[in-house]
Amino acid sequence: MKIKLIDISHGRSGDKGDAANVGIIAYDDKGYEIIKKHLTINRVKKHFEGICFGEVERFEMPNIRAINFLLHNTLGGGGTVSLKYDAQGKTLAAALLRMEIEV
Amino acid sequence: MKEKIRIASGQGFWGDLVDAPYTQVTAGDVDYLVMDYLAEVTMSILQKQKNKNPKLGYARDIPELMKRILPICIEKKIKIITNGGGVNPEACAEAIFEVAKNLSIKNLRIAVVLGDNIKDSLEEIISSGCELNNMETGESIIKVKDNLLSANVYFGAMPIVESLRRGADIVITGRTTDTGLTLAPMIYEFDWKEDNYDLLSAGTIAGHILECGGQASGGNFLGDWQSVPNLAQIGFPIAEAYPNGEIIITKHESLGGKVSYETVAEQLVYEIGNPKKYITPDCVADFTTAHLEEIAHNRVKVFGISGSEATEFYKVSCSYSNGYSSFGSLTYSWPNALTKAKAADKILRERLQNLNLKFDEIRTEFVGYNACHGPLATEIDEDKINEVMLRIGVRGTDYDSIERFGKEIAPLILTGPPSVTGFAGGRPKPSEVVAYWPALIPKKLVQPEVKILELKNEN
Numbered sequence: 001m002k003i004k005l006i007d008i009s010h011g012r013s014g015d016k017g018d019a020a021n022v023g024i025i026a027y028d029d030k031g032y033e034i035i036k037k038h039l040t041i042n043r044v045k046k047h048f049e050g051i052c053f054g055e056v057e058r059f060e061m062p063n064i065r066a067i068n069f070l071l072h073n074t075l076g077g078g079g080t081v082s083l084k085y086d087a088q089g090k091t092l093a094a095a096l097l098r099m100e101i102e103v
Numbered sequence: 104m105k106e107k108i109r110i111a112s113g114q115g116f117w118g119d120l121v122d123a124p125y126t127q128v129t130a131g132d133v134d135y136l137v138m139d140y141l142a143e144v145t146m147s148i149l150q151k152q153k154n155k156n157p158k159l160g161y162a163r164d165i166p167e168l169m170k171r172i173l174p175i176c177i178e179k180k181i182k183i184i185t186n187g188g189g190v191n192p193e194a195c196a197e198a199i200f201e202v203a204k205n206l207s208i209k210n211l212r213i214a215v216v217l218g219d220n221i222k223d224s225l226e227e228i229i230s231s232g233c234e235l236n237n238m239e240t241g242e243s244i245i246k247v248k249d250n251l252l253s254a255n256v257y258f259g260a261m262p263i264v265e266s267l268r269r270g271a272d273i274v275i276t277g278r279t280t281d282t283g284l285t286l287a288p289m290i291y292e293f294d295w296k297e298d299n300y301d302l303l304s305a306g307t308i309a310g311h312i313l314e315c316g317g318q319a320s321g322g323n324f325l326g327d328w329q330s331v332p333n334l335a336q337i338g339f340p341i342a343e344a345y346p347n348g349e350i351i352i353t354k355h356e357s358l359g360g361k362v363s364y365e366t367v368a369e370q371l372v373y374e375i376g377n378p379k380k381y382i383t384p385d386c387v388a389d390f391t392t393a394h395l396e397e398i399a400h401n402r403v404k405v406f407g408i409s410g411s412e413a414t415e416f417y418k419v420s421c422s423y424s425n426g427y428s429s430f431g432s433l434t435y436s437w438p439n440a441l442t443k444a445k446a447a448d449k450i451l452r453e454r455l456q457n458l459n460l461k462f463d464e465i466r467t468e469f470v471g472y473n474a475c476h477g478p479l480a481t482e483i484d485e486d487k488i489n490e491v492m493l494r495i496g497v498r499g500t501d502y503d504s505i506e507r508f509g510k511e512i513a514p515l516i517l518t519g520p521p522s523v524t525g526f527a528g529g530r531p532k533p534s535e536v537v538a539y540w541p542a543l544i545p546k547k548l549v550q551p552e553v554k555i556l557e558l559k560n561e562n
Contacts, residue, residue, distance in 0.1 A: 010369065060391075
């Protein structure tokens, strides 16, 4: 069965220099197991192809059933230099939640 | 010792809801009002204002705000802590004294925290062997030294704690960590020791939750956002802190918004890197130890936090001038809105090329189609889309090229694809690009200085 990440999780994103931070939070323990399994560095890097041009770092936060990603080289040079409409990566959490997962 | 204190967030950035600090001190009981005014780019703007007028360089919203809240804060004994002093905390304090005199306030003690501005001592710092290497690229600051606009050290909670110990009613700082503003009153009121890193981390995480104002109480909430009541009158978050390091995030009940497990969790993950190592001048907080529990309606307990010793460095935030940028936009309507916008982009780029203009980057986005999610945007049925906004930005070091770009947007209306509108406000002008240079400096090279200023009854 295919599900959308947005059905089992929410999150928030923002900027850290030229990197974007995307934190994804599962609504329950079952959801956390799913995102832990499917949201691998490779899968996230592939998802953000054409958006993230650098390394992807991944950090688990079991205390709130979350995974935090740092997407390097993503914001067109960072907040003040960037020509991007979304120069601070505010909409990137929603962009990751578009992902479809086979469960 | 008080059994608890209530710290209210009044401002998440300079430009946030003007009335939020007022509602925070009037809609219920609080002991402290903390306000964050400084984004990274703000310091360079303030430095420019100060260069033009030595009495400026702080958040100019503050005196206006004080007219409304100072009498209330004095009566209710609410202390105010803000980093809105920018590059001129003393001038900010003087402006507040002016307001106080006009309100016939007799006694007021303001502490200013100085010493964070290292722009004028940069040569000395560099010659001592600290080249303020860029944390992201590793390059020495010498590369951009001549274009430097501002250079400020992030101080933590301790200078604010000293200010409170010396009896300040209001604390005005320059560059201070957002988290330090909230942590400081806890250290002061509960006499937390400087090496009790678990407690310092608890206060730091409370500060992180408060530092973006309404983002912890239902604003920008990606969960069930439609369930958040009355965002029009959103109540900013309040941290109720206890001596044992337990924190309850809440808000005034009469105001709108929502404090839930989910709204607080979203703010916890906001703009963090490695959650195990959230580095501040006060401690290294471990965000993976912060547990949340919704204990009542609009009350979320944050507990179990641990952390470790701070590093030997302060973070330095420098800004420098790095060329110019300009943006133009036009809106195309049905039919074939996207096709038209794409054609206009092609024509414009061809003209820019024929003019031999020099840019470091040209970027085109189609608002209404792919400006937010880029290649992830799903294909659209052009018959069903009503309009698309073409948005083009250019950036470079050649001022004339950037200026000329601004003259090429409006002509597209009469010389490009049809059904186009949205050109108002004249030709886009080049604006200076202020780039940001993050670095570290050994703590021993800079000293925060607390200065007490007093308004005394002259009668």
